[in-house]
Amino acid sequence: MKKKRLSVEEYVKGVLNGDRVTLSRAITLIESTLSNDKKMAEKVMESILPFSGKSIRIGVTGVPGVGKSTFIENFGKLLVDMGYKLAVLAIDPSSQKTHGSILGDKTRMESLASDKRAYIRPSPAGGALGGVSAKTREAMILCEAAGFNVVLIETVGVGQSEIAVKGMVDFFLLLMLAGAGDELQGIKKGIIEMCDALVINKADGENIDAAKRAKREYSNALHLFQAKENGWFPKVMVCSSLKKTGLEEIWKMIEEYWLKMSQNGFFENNRQEQRANWMHEHIRYLLESRFYQDELIKEKIQHMLPDIKSGQQSSIAKARELVDLFMKTQSE
Ligand code: GDP
Secondary structure (H helix, E strand, O other), X not given: OOOOOOOHHHHHHXXXXXXXXXXXXXXXXXXXXXHHHHHHHHHHHHHHHHHOOOOEEEEEEEOOOOOHHHHHHHHHHHHHHOOOOEEEEEEOOOOOOOOOOOOOOOOOOHHXXXXXXXXXXXXXXXXXXXXXXXXXXHHHHHHHHOOOOXXXXXXXXXOHHHHHHHOOOOEEEEEEEOOOOOOHHHOOHHHHHHOOEEEEEOOOHHHHXXXXXXXXXXXXXXXXXXOOOOOOOOEEEEOEOOOOEOHHHHHHXXXXXXXXXXXXOHHHHHHHHHHHHHHHHHHHHHHHHHHHHOHHHHHHHHHHHHHHHHOOOOHHHHHHHHHHHHHHHHHO
């Protein structure tokens, strides 16, 4: 049976009442690419925006296999047991429909997924990073308006998506493994610099000593970086997501950060900067997608490419020519 379409007011009322079914439908609406849905989604977002923001937003990243979903499952359980309402979202532009999104696999975070105090939403499959991250941001705002006061955003630690997540969270946590070499495990130095805490996971069984050693090494290495502008020095911790050890300490550290940053003004300052950046980022995304969707531009690009590739035409000059042409078609 086809579901009855909801009105903007029904979406807003349902989300603000914390109705999970309406929340899920509202997120589906903001993910839709149909232009009518987009218009409606904008109205919904406008109405609920004043009710959002009352949460702590935490990014969790790390290479596949480091234990992100195990961590989120047990850390999340700890949070809901403490009385928090938890939403878990993901950024994964690499996932295609056929592969499923990183949170899409039903076997992941099974107990958290069935817990009424938590809400788990897989990332939209595929798509450009700009689009996926804009949708994740809006989903986050919807979750907050629905009363969730801790938002965890998961991403795979392999590239651009960290920067997108960093741009939408208050606290950024990098999960790592001990004994995988001090080459920082293929994770770029830039990501280390972005994080507020580095957590060595799987500190259990025979791995405990190696994890403690790694903690010392990383602590020493981090001292080579400068303290952040907000006065926070990134912390290095160990935990076992599987055995549920070290998780409470991680939450205490995040609480300490939350308190300090609220007191020194950086919490709000960071959010203000993020809102401004989202606008600029979305302008770039919209301009780029409109440009590449334009039929005339598509055709021109196809036509020019062989000469660009062979070096007979200048990439720079042709890029300018195409943008000028696009601007002209827009003003007609
Ligand atoms: P993800 O790909 O980063 O989400 O990693 P998963 O959470 O799926 O974990 C990958 C594997 O590592 C699974 O087999 C987990 O059971 C295991 N694992 C995760 N956390 C721990 C931990 O703290 N200790 C141990 N021993 N294994 C863990």
